Amino acid sequence: MKLIILDRDGVINVDSAQFIKSPEEWKPIPGSLEAIGRLAEAGYRVVVATNQSGVGRGLFDMDTLNAINEKMIKAVAAVGGRIDAIFFCPHAADSTCECRKPKPGMFREIGERFHIDLAGVPTVGDSTRDLIAGVAVGCTPYLVRTGKGEKTAVDPELPAGTKVFPDLAAVASHLLSLKP
């Protein structure tokens, strides 16, 4: 089974320092939905792993987070794509939970849910913590320059071997050009 693990804010949709607190604030990055469509068509299961500390901070509630994710799922489906699962950490940034990236808890859960070893599974993020979490379970790190990615590209903490692409569309094109 082919799997890919994506961060949400700054990878699929435009990020905001003020958090994405409502479905209206959720706006796709151009080409990202179609990229998910192409990956799904090529047999990839597409999983999202996202820190959503706005829940823990009381900026929005679970119903709202679900509504935002529902909008994303529908937008992807409208272009023929599919998101197979969304894992999120709702805890505040000062939480000691195991799921908030850079901790790898969500990635471990994904491996268990899909019964696969995540070694070599591509993971795409715009922040160093996304990639640190993925690398901890053996994922191959891809940084996009969308969202916080332009700043992240010069972060000395970036995992060794991180591949850098302009956006999710470029990552998808690269992955789909690889021989199986």
Ligand SMILES: [Mg+2]
């Ligand atoms: Mg992000």
Ligand SMILES: [Zn+2]
């Ligand atoms: Zn958490």
